[in-house]
Amino acid sequence: MTDAGALVDGVLGADRGAIARLLTLVEQGGPEAVAAVARLYPESGKAHVVGMTGAPGAGKSTLTNRLIGRIRATGDRVGVLAIDPSSPFTGGAILGDRVRMQDHAVDPGVFIRSMATRGHLGGLALAAPQALRVLDAAGIPWLILETVGVGQVEVEVAATADTVVVVLNPGWGDGVQANKAGILEIADVFVVNKADRDGLRQTVADLEGMLALAGAGRDGSWRPPIVETVASRGEGTDELWSAILGHRDWLATDDHAHDRRTARIAAELRAIVVARLVAGSGVAYDGPEFDALVDRIEARTLDPYAAADELLA
Amino acid sequence: MTDAGALVDGVLGADRGAIARLLTLVEQGGPEAVAAVARLYPESGKAHVVGMTGAPGAGKSTLTNRLIGRIRATGDRVGVLAIDPSSPFTGGAILGDRVRMQDHAVDPGVFIRSMATRGHLGGLALAAPQALRVLDAAGIPWLILETVGVGQVEVEVAATADTVVVVLNPGWGDGVQANKAGILEIADVFVVNKADRDGLRQTVADLEGMLALAGAGRDGSWRPPIVETVASRGEGTDELWSAILGHRDWLATDDHAHDRRTARIAAELRAIVVARLVAGSGVAYDGPEFDALVDRIEARTLDPYAAADELLA
Numbered sequence A, B: 001m002t003d004a005g006a007l008v009d010g011v012l013g014a015d016r017g018a019i020a021r022l023l024t025l026v027e028q029g030g031p032e033a034v035a036a037v038a039r040l041y042p043e044s045g046k047a048h049v050v051g052m053t054g055a056p057g058a059g060k061s062t063l064t065n066r067l068i069g070r071i072r073a074t075g076d077r078v079g080v081l082a083i084d085p086s087s088p089f090t091g092g093a094i095l096g097d098r099v100r101m102q103d104h105a106v107d108p109g110v111f112i113r114s115m116a117t118r119g120h121l122g123g124l125a126l127a128a129p130q131a132l133r134v135l136d137a138a139g140i141p142w143l144i145l146e147t148v149g150v151g152q153v154e155v156e157v158a159a160t161a162d163t164v165v166v167v168l169n170p171g172w173g174d175g176v177q178a179n180k181a182g183i184l185e186i187a188d189v190f191v192v193n194k195a196d197r198d199g200l201r202q203t204v205a206d207l208e209g210m211l212a213l214a215g216a217g218r219d220g221s222w223r224p225p226i227v228e229t230v231a232s233r234g235e236g237t238d239e240l241w242s243a244i245l246g247h248r249d250w251l252a253t254d255d256h257a258h259d260r261r262t263a264r265i266a267a268e269l270r271a272i273v274v275a276r277l278v279a280g281s282g283v284a285y286d287g288p289e290f291d292a293l294v295d296r297i298e299a300r301t302l303d304p305y306a307a308a309d310e311l312l313a
Helices: A003-012 A016-028 A031-043 A060-073 A096-104 A124-137 A152-158 A176-180 A200-213 A237-252 A256-281 A288-298 A304-312 B003-012 B016-028 B031-043 B060-073 B096-104 B124-137 B152-158 B176-180 B200-213 B237-252 B256-281 B288-298 B304-312
Strands: A048-054 A078-083 A110-115 A142-147 A163-168 A189-192 A226-228 B048-053 B078-083 B110-115 B142-147 B163-168 B189-192 B226-228
Touching: A003 A016, A003 A031, A003 A124, A016 A031, A016 A110, A016 A124, A031 A124, A031 B304, A048 A060, A048 A152, A060 A078, A060 A096, A060 A142, A060 A163, A060 A237, A078 A124, A078 A152, A110 A124, A124 A142, A124 A152, A124 A256, A142 A152, A163 A237, A189 A200, A189 A237, A200 A226, A200 B200, A226 A237, A237 A256, A256 B256, A256 B288, A256 B304, A288 A304, A288 B256, A304 B031, A304 B256, B003 B016, B003 B031, B003 B124, B016 B031, B016 B110, B016 B124, B031 B124, B048 B060, B048 B152, B060 B078, B060 B096, B060 B142, B060 B163, B060 B237, B078 B124, B078 B152, B110 B124, B124 B142, B124 B152, B124 B256, B142 B152, B163 B237, B189 B200, B189 B237, B200 B226, B226 B237, B237 B256, B288 B304
Parallel strands: A048 A142, A048 A163, A078 A110, A078 A142, A163 A189, A189 A226, B048 B142, B048 B163, B078 B110, B078 B142, B163 B189, B189 B226
Antiparallel strands: none
């Protein structure tokens, strides 16, 4: 039996060491990880993935901690994958700011892992679904995909979850960056955390108005519930859990889950193809050479198609 | 002098026939169009592009017609490019539903063109900026980029405009599709058209709330104005024009326009590279073979990386 084979068997047996080692391989990218996850793939697809996103400081980690506790109270295992494109950490380290989840660090029913990108072809957008498959194949029924910030990659990754929870605060008005990243659009559940602060009613009313504008809940579409929490005191955790279960039930009706999965799979398949074509071509898809061409295009000394020719030459 | 050379000279001389013929070449794709637009590229970059998007029936064409009249009153020429991915029409046809713009059909200072995609590498997302460059190089200072629907491609195209106008109606609550496409996120100016209908105050309040939530206008960011119009009677046209000019002025301050242009150029350059790599590889990036692989991935009889191998084989 190869080492990869032992790893795969270990993951299928829910061995924590095997899960951690395979996640490190996935993070690093490379053919061993692809081969191992391919063998796990038929055993995945059973977990429900909850994306947890929002601006830094909104209280995502505290809320995740509460949610872990709520899920554990049902007896189910839970996995947490924290996506941090900027993290200098690697290889299974639990980040310092994960300390709020340390309540559960010694619970064998909880698996917490931070993930940066370490040379994975296509970056976190491709690494995250592979990492989730590992946890999924290990039989963990609830996976929380938490983003650290609201950068474009993090929002793209969060949007692939089955249920996307967007965490705001009362009077939340520093969301320029978040708005640009499209965070309000992807919510299946809104949480207004720190609900004991001033401005709660107005923030909830603003969200209600936005949902009305967007026609949420009409024609059989999902209307994202707005849950008020004070995660630091554990208030609202049951309501958040109910909202997540409600969305999971809605997905199971009609073809909602199927449509969402199909779109997600198509996007991932295209991203893999593009990553392989780009890697195979050796083209500079970003970096100084790419940026220099963008500058020349902007200065109109080079047109975009000639620039593409230079990149592809 | 080649025929392409004559076309280029004709466009630079603002000859309507030459503009129309080159736009047809751009729509069809192919190396002649790329070569011709490359020669025009140094002369482009002067026009201001106004994107006009919103759900079908919101009144975009009527509003565009009013805006054409307002711009013409300044003496400036104006070009309109109507993006319609689903149109069966081709080659310079003015669509039937363009009839609302026929007020200006005989005005030599107005150039109106509908555009579908006819085999252009990368589709409308790549064809539209090329078409705008043709009109831009012809010295037309105002270009209106109107989308017919709110599909993903149309919203992506509209988002590349210098000033994006999103057209809503009072009580607008059928926007599920629009919301999914991210239309609310990309607005630089909101228009509530048919402002004489019930529900105006609520719709404006909902928009105000959403902008407050998103922190619009904070930290030097742009706060999209909300303009009320009754385009069928010409009401609010001046206010819309002022809002567009205000946004153009804001873009000119600090590095806002530069940042936006840089991001747009980088995205276009990557899209050209991907389109060429995909075309060069012969990979099925959509269609029945692609869809069949997605089905197998969803059925978990094939993993996404093995599917990519099949596509790339």
